[in-house]
Amino acid sequence: MTIEQARTSLKHNFGFNTFRPLQEDIIQAVLAGKDCLVLMPTGGGKSLCYQLPATVLPGLTIVVSPLIALMKDQVEALVENGVNAAYINSSISPEKSESIKQHVQKGEIKLLYVSPEKLLSFDFQSFVRGLSINLFAIDEAHCISSWGHDFRQEYTQLRVLKQKFPNIPIIALTATADKLTRRDIITQLKLENHETFISSFDRPNLRLTVLPAKKRMARITEFIARRKQESGIIYCLSRKQTERVAMTLHDEGINAEYYHAGMDAAERSRVQENFVHGRTPVIVATIAFGMGIDKSNVRYVIHHNLPKNIEGYYQEIGRAGRDGLPSETLLFYSLADVVLLRSFAQESGQPELQLAKLQRMQQYADALICRRKILLTYFGEHTEKNCGNCDVCDNPPELFDGTDIVQKALSAMYRLNEEVGTHLLIDVLRGSARQEIIERGYDHIKTYGVGKNISPQNWEHYMLQMLNLGLIDIAYDEHNALKITAAGKDVLRGKKQIQLVSLDSIENRVLEFANTEQRKSKRQTHEEELFARLRALRISIATQHHIPPYIVFTDATLDEMTRRMPMTKEKMKKISGVGDTKFDTYGTQFIDEITKFVLEKDIAGEKIQGLSQDITFAYYREGMPITQIAQTRNIKDETVYTHLAELYEHGYAINIFDFMDKETLTTIMDSLKTHGVPDKLKTLYERLQEQIEYHQLKLAIAHYKIHAGQ
Ligand code: ADP
Numbered sequence: 001m002t003i004e005q006a007r008t009s010l011k012h013n014f015g016f017n018t019f020r021p022l023q024e025d026i027i028q029a030v031l032a033g034k035d036c037l038v039l040m041p042t043g044g045g046k047s048l049c050y051q052l053p054a055t056v057l058p059g060l061t062i063v064v065s066p067l068i069a070l071m072k073d074q075v076e077a078l079v080e081n082g083v084n085a086a087y088i089n090s091s092i093s094p095e096k097s098e099s100i101k102q103h104v105q106k107g108e109i110k111l112l113y114v115s116p117e118k119l120l121s122f123d124f125q126s127f128v129r130g131l132s133i134n135l136f137a138i139d140e141a142h143c144i145s146s147w148g149h150d151f152r153q154e155y156t157q158l159r160v161l162k163q164k165f166p167n168i169p170i171i172a173l174t175a176t177a178d179k180l181t182r183r184d185i186i187t188q189l190k191l192e193n194h195e196t197f198i199s200s201f202d203r204p205n206l207r208l209t210v211l212p213a214k215k216r217m218a219r220i221t222e223f224i225a226r227r228k229q230e231s232g233i234i235y236c237l238s239r240k241q242t243e244r245v246a247m248t249l250h251d252e253g254i255n256a257e258y259y260h261a262g263m264d265a266a267e268r269s270r271v272q273e274n275f276v277h278g279r280t281p282v283i284v285a286t287i288a289f290g291m292g293i294d295k296s297n298v299r300y301v302i303h304h305n306l307p308k309n310i311e312g313y314y315q316e317i318g319r320a321g322r323d324g325l326p327s328e329t330l331l332f333y334s335l336a337d338v339v340l341l342r343s344f345a346q347e348s349g350q351p352e353l354q355l356a357k358l359q360r361m362q363q364y365a366d367a368l369i370c371r372r373k374i375l376l377t378y379f380g381e382h383t384e385k386n387c388g389n390c391d392v393c394d395n396p397p398e399l400f401d402g403t404d405i406v407q408k409a410l411s412a413m414y415r416l417n418e419e420v421g422t423h424l425l426i427d428v429l430r431g432s433a434r435q436e437i438i439e440r441g442y443d444h445i446k447t448y449g450v451g452k453n454i455s456p457q458n459w460e461h462y463m464l465q466m467l468n469l470g471l472i473d474i475a476y477d478e479h480n481a482l483k484i485t486a487a488g489k490d491v492l493r494g495k496k497q498i499q500l501v502s503l504d505s506i507e508n509r510v511l512e513f514a515n516t517e518q519r520k521s522k523r524q525t526h527e528e529e530l531f532a533r534l535r536a537l538r539i540s541i542a543t544q545h546h547i548p549p550y551i552v553f554t555d556a557t558l559d560e561m562t563r564r565m566p567m568t569k570e571k572m573k574k575i576s577g578v579g580d581t582k583f584d585t586y587g588t589q590f591i592d593e594i595t596k597f598v599l600e601k602d603i604a605g606e607k608i609q610g611l612s613q614d615i616t617f618a619y620y621r622e623g624m625p626i627t628q629i630a631q632t633r634n635i636k637d638e639t640v641y642t643h644l645a646e647l648y649e650h651g652y653a654i655n656i657f658d659f660m661d662k663e664t665l666t667t668i669m670d671s672l673k674t675h676g677v678p679d680k681l682k683t684l685y686e687r688l689q690e691q692i693e694y695h696q697l698k699l700a701i702a703h704y705k706i707h708a709g710q
């Protein structure tokens with residue numbers, strides 16, 4: 001199998017014009033039969049990395065997925081794209097399961113989704129033995145690791161996969177980047193000769209904002225009121241809170257429902273379905289909500305409370321803007337949350353780990369440098385640039401040369417063998433004489449007391465910045481000892497200067513947030529209108545077909561349609577997300593809606609740039625006579641003919657014999673063949689004894705140009 005076939009399938013089946021970063025490399029490795037570990041953020045485009053190979057490889061791809069909802073969604077999306085896929089899990093009746101198995105046996109299914117426990121069950125194993133399997137895809141692979149944030153016992157059964165199927169490649173995919181989890185996945189799945197692909201965890205389309213919790217409800221209400229049609233999620237810390245917040249929103253006329261693990265399963269799935277299908281735009285939920293929801297057009301995620309760690313937070317905000325369109329994230333931050341979360345952490349099975357993670361979360365919320373830098377650094381990615389799409393970037397605090405301060409801290413860490421945590425380090429820097437320090441002899445190191453003039457809080461603040469700048473790291477598995485990174489070593493050796501942020505109020509930022517919200521530039525009015533119409537069409541189709549709207553077309557696809565306004569098959573097929581099957585099922589309806597819209601605008605005298613020929617064509621296609629087209633459009637007849645000639649030359653379905661007989665065409669063609677195409681139409685007119693009309697000449701020239709090469 002070649003990458004060319006993969007590229008053909010990319011457009012044909014998935015409707016995409018280009019691969020996203022890394023997708024092509026990964027697919028190439030999979031097609032070459034290698035084991036792969038893929039780390040990509042939510043919305044990065046992981047599914048394509050196994051779905052596309054599945055469409056071009058002979059045989060069956062088995063996808064292991066932890067969640068029923070997720071399987072259903074993915075299978076629906078594949079089927080819409082004309083790819084035969086099915087799932088077998090506990091939600092499926094034995095009869096249905098049997099019939100799927102039969103289809104699989106006949107080789108009619110390209111992708112089969114199963115839960116891990118199903119895959120390794122006795123009867124399934126005997127079923128699978130006779131099949132020609134080309135690939136195992138393990139989705140949400142971090143579930144196998146107890147280091148990850150979503151450990152699932154069932155996943156550990158996958159350890160035997162390589163023993164049972166030593167020759168079948170495995171692709172493991174996850175959005176969890178941390179190193180321990182990564183190592184764990186590789187060892188447990190026994191991916192010995194694997195390739196690891198780590199894509200950037202950056203999600204540049206997500207805007208990051210953190211606000212103090214003061215007047216939280218009023219801000220949330222105001223924020224949502226400005227985007228009532230759009231889907232969003234609000235995360236709360238407790239079940240009660242979700243109910244209260246939903247109630248408040250309801251009172252403000254916002255269509256919101258709550259969701260938490262205390263509700264019965266039927267009720268939960270009803271709420272989830274309403275959200276997925278676009279019937280309830282706002283869900284107020286605990287973190288129980290969202291796993292396994294692939295809805296690509298979530299436009300904002302709000303955290304009513306501080307999340308307990310960055311992994312969770314990043315995954316939750318990652319549910320916004322999977323389609324790549326600009327999306328908002330808001331986090332509200334209060335001391336009360338911190339206190340509560342600390343107590344949770346302390347009572348958890350791993351208090352040290354949980355507290356340290358919480359601390360990093362707080363540091364993010366408190367940050368005075370680009371928030372995206374902090375997130376990316378947390379996931380081990382180093383960036384120099386500020387993102388320009390977070391609240392801190394918009395209101396940058398003042399900076400000063402902090403190299404000296406940083407060097408003091410790093411040097412102390414170095415002399416303490418990188419074995420101590422923040423508090424002890426600060427105490428040493430400040431020259432504390434407490435017992436532990438004296439006993440360990442830390443009072444004899446060279447940097448003891450060099451940071452006396454800086455208060456402990458300010459030291460913490462600077463350490464936080466150092467952490468966020470990627471100069472130091474916290475080793476969770478070594479009692480949170482502070483480690484010096486490669487970048488930190490450069491500073492220590494005097495190779496690099498460091499700017500630190502001076503302490504400043506965040507009040508400005510809050511004011512700025514409110515102002516920006518009001519200033520938000522809108523799309524052009526007619527684009528806004530068309531988008532709304534396409535969205536309405538999408539909803540009606542989705543309801544009719546019992547699928548979520550974004551499976552018909554994503555917001556990104558509708559957005560591109562809105563900008564390009566394709567009114568022909570060729571143009572529609574160029575839109576990203578319009579594959580062949582999708583075009584056959586829905587293409588015409590969308591072309592018709594767009595055409596209707598554009599013609600209405602044209603008649604109303606609202607000219608839309610760059611579409612004049614297409615509009616002429618739309619009328620021509622309807623069979624409207626030329627003079628009438630000219631009148632309707634308020635243009636000259638000759639202009640209509642010029643359009644038609646251009647359209648004809650570009651391959652549009654125009655019947656030239658609507659405008660002349662064969663004989664006339666031959667006469668003109670003969671002249672063109674002998675003398676070529678003259679600069680001026682008049683020359684041709686005169687060459688043909690002024691017997692043939694100008695518009696016929698125009699069209700015949702187009703005909704000549706098309707056939708000149710033959
Ligand atoms: P993940 O599983 O990594 O969270 P998905 O596979 O669900 O991400 O993809 C996220 C979104 O990106 C989906 O809407 C998908 O259709 C879109 N997408 C994936 N690959 C491409 C591509 N090459 N071009 C355009 N859109 C893509």
Ligand code: ZN
Nearest residue numbers: 370387390393
């Ligand atoms: Zn930024």
